[in-house]
Amino acid sequence: MLELRGIRKSFGRIEVLHGVDLHVRAGEVHALLGENGAGKSTLMKIVSGIIQPSDGQILIDGEPRSFATYDAAIAAGVGIVFQEFSLIPGLTAVENMFLAREMRGPLGLLDRKAMRVRAQAILRRLEVDLPLDVPIARLSVAEQQFVEIAKALSLDARILVLDEPTATLTPSETEHLFKVMRELRAAGVAIVFISHHLDEIFEICDRITVLRDGEYVGSTDVADVTIDRLVEMMVGRRIENSFPPKPARDPAAPVVLEAVEVQLRRGGPVSSFQLRAGEILGFAGLVGSGRTETVLSILGEYPAARCKIRVDGAEARLRDPADGLARGIGLLPESRKEQGLITAFSILQNVSVNNYGKYRQAHWFIDFKKELASTQAAMEQVRVKAQGPRARVDTLSGGNQQKVVIARWLNHQMRVLIFDEPTRGIDVGAKAEIYQLMRRFTAQGYAIIMISSELPEVIGMADRVCVFRSGGIVATVEGDAITSEGIMTHATTGKVHHVA
């Protein structure tokens, strides 16, 4: 029914999809599988006309089609339910389903009755019962998702794309969704199902296509494949990055930070870990598995249900990152532009933002000479390449920007540095430099937590790895046990222990 041939897509000079094929038949649930950044979402945006492919063909019922817009794709029978819903929270289910194509009565006024009848018919077909007269915001996530699906069906979608629909659902809600999917399948709808949970794929899907780094790896029937084989297809063999050698671990090194009990949301899993001086502790897992939220709760920046920690063996409670700074815990946030840098400011201002007050004259005032000197020293330490300390940070490359955020912590007595996706969006050379820096820091006695979605990076850098799944740590591995397959298996399969 839906066939993609040799789809390529470039953003600027970077090609992110290198010729991907996908063949989805009527009446099947087809899983699209791959690691974070493998190109699944990009491919689905192409199918739904949101972005245009640079090369390749889209065929529907054997006919070549090209979608200039989202609306064109809808007209051709493609419906897509995104991870972030496109519903308007203040409107009701019926209003959302008929948004911008409202049914009208004779006077051009809204024909509420007709829309309601139609909405009910579709929801009955899905065997979903939900209130039609309250704003969407008051419905559960699962119910909102059903509204999205109903909306797609009201548009006569014959091809339905579900982008990680189960990520935020409870097990019973997921069961209901699967029931709906089976009914649609029986009705001849072709469903593309994106999920990271391999268990679910084996439960609901008929066929699987695997992508890796924008490459088409292969397609297979679910019946002909095992979990091990799938993980291998997703991970593959990769060119090794130049990681500095791991030093011998010192198991007697003092524990500088210990998470005794961290529970992100009530009823979710409870995690604990220990971080020792001189080690790099990797946080692996899928996007949304709770890695970032866990470190932010420790810093008092995320409202976790429970967060009990010890710093240097003593119980501590950090109310905000300023408390973290005082206790020697610093953060390199996930998003440089949104959370790391003050983009319109200079390197000097960005590095010294948490440093003012350290160098003073006449007690009240900043000693700008010392401030400048310390910034220059920090810039040299991490090797920021720039015209000078007064260059604006938004003129720097991604790698140099990242170094500026790191430099911010070097004028303090830090013990723990938390690197959240330290090499995202920076080039290979800069990556290698960041890796060298991290090892230099650990040699100086810093303890590092590294959150990373890139498996080779986790394997190449981390001394121990905590694997996250569904909001908590499901396994901690070290030494030779740190393998792509091991981490992927923990991150995608198995039960999560929920605590009330």
Added chain:
Amino acid sequence: MSHDANTARHRAFDWLLHSPLALPLVGLIVVSVLMAFASDNFFTVNNILNVLRQVSVVGILAVGMTFVILTGGIDLSVGAVMALAGTVAAGIMVNMGLPGGVGIAAALLVGLGLGLFNGVLVAWGKMPAIIVTLATMGIARGLGLIYSGGYPISGLPGWVSWFGVGRVGIMPVPVIIMIVVYALAWLLLQRTPFGRHVYAIGGNETAARLSGVRTRLVKLAVYAISGLTASLAAIVLTGRLMSGQPNAGVGFELDAIAAVVLGGTAIAGGRGLILGTLIGAVLLGILNNGLNLVGINPYMQDVIKGLIILLAIYIGREWR
């Protein structure tokens, strides 16, 4: 020699392109020259001191407003807080017969207290500044009317007028107070850690907080400063009017915001200089004064001022 001249010229050009002061200065010069052509009386020492005296109240309010806007916030309550502070000070001196020092201290406490109230609600209550300060504006205005029964409180001791119309040499006292406030604000903003944090919060509050800046305390402080400058403005105004007027200062918050924005401070925060605000306040004062000297209908003056503010913001937007 010519090389030096070139770099000097290059530097001047660079400064013009990048300093937030450049546009306000150009505006000030253009308006002054126009006024000088329109009226022979404009460029006299007396008239200039007169303009400065007239802008002193809004000028002082605009100092606190600059701190708040630099963090990306806004304070709509300053006019009403000023009126309340002046009314309370007058009431304490006249009705309760307490010494003048107590009245002035009470005025300062009223401003500081309401400023802290705003700051707590914005920083800890996580409410939008525009709504919080709008509510405080209503509360302060209402309290002033209740306290005074709706009538001006007059009969103040004669020395109070010194703050409004007194002179030291040829310098009017309100102008001296204004200049001192600006100098202190400059020191705070440019020379202390607190000032740099104000800019950092306006530049990117999340980044500032995640790097360990106590953003809530800084935000509390800027609203407190805005309350304090409203009190100082109240003391000057009370001295000029020689009475506590519960209805004074209606719309002054808008003039203060206009002065800050005309002075080149970004309304989203993070960028701007206190000297720019002084220029902006003076620019507004010259417009008022000049349009009067030329004899333009006062209703028309408001229209012209509004259009000039729009034009200035439009050019400033293109300038970046």
